[in-house]
Amino acid sequence: MTSIAKNKNNIELLSEKNVKKYVLPYYGLHNAEVSQVKLKDTDKQRAVYRVSYKDKEYCLKKVYFPLEELLFVYSAVEWLYRYGVKVPRILSTLNHSRYVNYENMLFILTPWIDGDKCDFDSIKHVLLTSGNLGKIHKVSQNFKPILGSSEKIGCTNPHNSLNKHYNNLMTYSNLAFKHNDKFSRIFLDNIETSLLLAKTSNNISSSINLDNLSKSLCHNDYVSKNIIVDKNDIWVIDFDKCKYDFCALDISYCLRRLLRRDGTKWNVELTITFLNEYEKHNQLTIDDYKYILSYLAFPQKYWKISRDYFANISKCNKKAFISLIEKVVAQHEDQLNFVRKFTEYIEFKFGETL
Template structure:
């Protein structure tokens, strides 16, 4: 029985990885570079492994074997449909992962390339097109038997309603607390409430049965979209993937894009990307309602205030004040965007949001 390492430094040392993990792949003579490390309750790490003939990505994952089987199922499904995703490589014993000291490691080929540039219009369009292909090709997806049941498909209206009520609770707490955070919260409350009300109103008209379903990446952002030297697009890090409402992926992508300074709630850019996605993967009226609901809701304002009042006695108040102020920097742009995109979508897609 192997003895558990005494510290994370030991766990993630080059000697430890070579001795306990890489020898399963006959790669113990390779060089190791630690690319990413997250010191959370469940440590996560990514290494670049360079042998004489090739480079690989070694990842210490944070989920169990049943969940890994689901991720593996999704990777295999998409690869067979022509979507470039990293494939899990076999150990010399024919296994898809190494389990050691209660930790699970997987190895994939290293993808040489550069991440999607959100200031490059071609990159953005190709990324949205690829997302549409991912969704279209996985409508009938089913995981390998024994996989974790990674299915979302939760009511977004109920979720938004809970968030809306949290905002009202935070308002009451701010009124009674009267500290600096509370004052900033109250100064910006009415504008954020407008967004929350609009989001909730549109969400109430979503028909869950009409929403498109597929494999969803779960973290479809620039760092997980790579372009190789031949300009092929690769989609990496499907650790959060699940079978869910497809439009959530697009909403997540657009919300990240639209909050940037250079693309700050750019209405014409958003509409052009929506057309690109719709051309390759037809959007239903409820898909569009979900998307506008998703982009409209004041997510950061809601979450920061909820977390602050929940942990008010032990949090770093200065840090929370900074986060709250930052969350409102683009508030007027978001309000104008929401006011303008609703009639544009209604006219272009002949629907009522």
Template structure:
């Protein structure tokens, strides 16, 4: 009750209905429908995210979940040391990644977002979030961590099904990681990072189906910028592509549709395809799942972990064929 009272006071609203909804809260208020969200990072990071959204809106990309300001002009309410944001409740449905037409719309929207992001100077008291220049060392670190996790398993007296599956499959994914790192090192990654630094753009960093909302009027809204940061755009494109392709048996026609739709809005340079290929080669999903399992990052059940690992491994042939097709189509390294 204390929380609701404080949120009403700080945002000057009256809450009629509050409902939990997938990690956020739906509010019906005297000023319309709102989305309330508890933030698990500090105010400086939040100000970077707030500034990023405002920058997009000022550059004509205004279909985002814009924050409302509190009575002190801040984009959050502070309740017992917890931060809460309030934004408009956006009506619509999540993008269907099995539908190639919706995937194309999402790809074109991502290109528009990247273009509108250019020239962003974060607020003075915010914390600049950037991954520019970090990927060679991140890849290297993650490849080494695959070995560390294998060593952890070997020390166990009793090995789980996940452990045994990991031991059997790990060498292949470690090799893929090394190939990706070599591709990245042979590419013009550093040059692209310098250009991105000059252009002052940013990436969404979590561009997936539940953050792309399609409205009845054909509008497309992008929500949840919590992970946005300075980054080269091929990271966002590869991340989006992987999320689509894993749902569509690594079908090359979906990859081409994404790149074509993106290029219609903002053309990718020839040198960007090698970096994109390096990201697609890197076994990010495999590494992340193992990392979550061995370092207790999420509390899924054992069966969930097992089935997720099995499904990644079962895609192997389709995935390798896709990488070959991509390499031939776009003449990558």
């Protein structure tokens, strides 16, 4: 059977009718109402359903990773639940399994979490988000997954990737000179500021002492879509990407999403407030701060858009790419000012020159 045929069959298997008939009975949810809320038909195929049964709501999800990784995710959720972090637990089937294997696809069921998606325009939500992340990292420093789990460990040297990306920008500069189209000219008009950001990022990351970086269980996708606010409670969902990693990576990933937004654009005061709230629960080292600074300093969007453009220049939608890069470079001066101010703050906080 061809891969196209397999994908087609998988999509048919993932219909609401089929999961209702072949998956939900394992949970005793006969005749439940099912609606598909997400279907991502890629190499990492996933699907999400909202399930209503009597007066309860559930989330049924087809996962895209093997059983060993699912056991790691289950371990992470249970660990955090036992330490008081609000997470939707993976529910048991009638035969006490934590998943259903249907046509070689794994499904899990959790309670459906009602509430509002975290609003990064709300300082209250931002503080709840940062404080909760500090709590997650504090309680999971000694996290151990259950027997049979895969070892999902990150902790890679950030300088390796940042240095590689810095060199990529030099390559893209040569390509821009060669093609000399509108996108390339916009790229070259902004290369000086972009290289300054990338060089700063590269230099700071090269000075990080990896042994002095804080480590814990990390969510690795701790952004507004995965943070639900219910009154004064905060819930964290979707632990698919979680692993044992540097705390600063989780923090940096969340902050970058926060700081790219128009309403909170490269706001150094908000960043400091975020980190102060985080540190009420989990103290950070100077190397954690260096990691965060180097991560936020790199012109990641500029690099990524340029990479994708020059790799697909003969077949891409050039107008769309031009629009994307124009939007990105409009923030570069703000990003550069942020880096300068944040560097000054770190130097003052730790009494060291970076």
